[in-house]
Amino acid sequence: MSAKILDGKNTAATIRSELTARVKALGERGVVPGLGTVLVGDDPGSHAYVAGKHRDCAEVGIESIQVELPATATQAEVEAAVAQLNKDPACHGFIVQLPLPKGLDEERVLSAVDPSKDADGLHPQNLGKLVLMQPAPLPCTPRGCLELLRRYDVATDGAELVVVGRGVTAGRPMGLLFSRRSENATVTICHTGTRDLVGTVRRADIVIAAAGVPGVVTADMIKPGAAVLDVGITRVVGPDGKGRYTGDVAPEVREVAGYLAPMPGGIGPMTRAMLLANVVEAAEAAVTA
Numbered sequence: 001m002s003a004k005i006l007d008g009k010n011t012a013a014t015i016r017s018e019l020t021a022r023v024k025a026l027g028e029r030g031v032v033p034g035l036g037t038v039l040v041g042d043d044p045g046s047h048a049y050v051a052g053k054h055r056d057c058a059e060v061g062i063e064s065i066q067v068e069l070p071a072t073a074t075q076a077e078v079e080a081a082v083a084q085l086n087k088d089p090a091c092h093g094f095i096v097q098l099p100l101p102k103g104l105d106e107e108r109v110l111s112a113v114d115p116s117k118d119a120d121g122l123h124p125q126n127l128g129k130l131v132l133m134q135p136a137p138l139p140c141t142p143r144g145c146l147e148l149l150r151r152y153d154v155a156t157d158g159a160e161l162v163v164v165g166r167g168v169t170a171g172r173p174m175g176l177l178f179s180r181r182s183e184n185a186t187v188t189i190c191h192t193g194t195r196d197l198v199g200t201v202r203r204a205d206i207v208i209a210a211a212g213v214p215g216v217v218t219a220d221m222i223k224p225g226a227a228v229l230d231v232g233i234t235r236v237v238g239p240d241g242k243g244r245y246t247g248d249v250a251p252e253v254r255e256v257a258g259y260l261a262p263m264p265g266g267i268g269p270m271t272r273a274m275l276l277a278n279v280v281e282a283a284e285a286a287v288t289a
């Protein structure tokens with residue numbers, strides 16, 4: 001039996017149509033939500049991702065504010081771009097596309113973002129609020145995983161949930177989100193120091209693969225019927241010289257898992273949809289403030 005596909009592409013389209021209605025309601029109150037992006041350098045992957053985000057904005061009626069800087073930009077120049085979006089009233093939320101070119105201090109740049117405009121949910125203050133379980137914009141990838149599981153009625157309450165990867169944008173906040181009382185999963189985070197990766201992942205009812213290591217989650221690690229979400233996305237250059245993307249989940253997993261959020265078509269589109277949701281929510285908060 002092949003896994004039921006958790007279709008992030010379709011679900012994200014549904015979410016965008018729901019957001020379109022909320023953007024229309026904001027428009028009737030004279031507010032057009034705006035998403036800003038700061039893109040530094042010429043990494044082709046980053047350019048493609050940012051272009052996708054602006055396409056999504058156009059579909060939903062969110063205004064796009066794009067700031068592009070050359071790979072040679074200094075720390076001060078990047079921080080000046082952040083300061084400009086912080087004070088731009090048309091921008092309700094923005095992101096600094098990661099990774100930044102070498103030599104730039106990512107943490108300092110992210111700390112410079114106005115926490116109320118942090119569409120990525122990655123500002124230290126908002127990550128702190130996630131620990132404290134206070135209301136704040138949530139990191140888009142964990143929120144996308146949660147939303148996808150909810151919409152397919154995959155229960156998290158009491159589930160053994162194993163995250164592979166401890167990165168700041170996905171793995172680490174994932175554990176915090178799913179261990180909340182409202183999600184109620186028992187969370188384990190695996191990483192390069194994990195002694196028994198196979199045995200640990202095999203206990204999981206829900207596996208979230210977010211290591212950024214192609215194929216690290218293999219079929220022998222999956223308890224039959226488990227839900228598997230592929231969050232990994234690594235650009236690899238094939239023998240033909242063309243770049244393509246690979247997930248963290250090996251293809252054979254599909255035959256063992258009960259549910260699979262594939263890459264592509266799974267968490268990537270959901271991540272983008274949650275970015276839009278964070279911007280719409282920031283604009284709604286600005287109206288009611």
Ligand SMILES: Nc1nc(=O)c2c([nH]1)NC[C@@H]1CN(c3ccc(C(=O)N[C@@H](CCC(=O)O)C(=O)O)cc3)C=[N+]21
Binds near residue numbers: 140
């Ligand atoms: N500040 C910041 N915020 C991010 O959210 C962020 C980032 N930096 N840096 C890079 C990673 C990666 N990321 C992806 C989002 C969507 C897809 C996506 O939509 N992927 C499609 C395939 C590609 C496509 O069709 O365009 C899919 O999985 O179906 C991929 C990757 C966000 N990131």
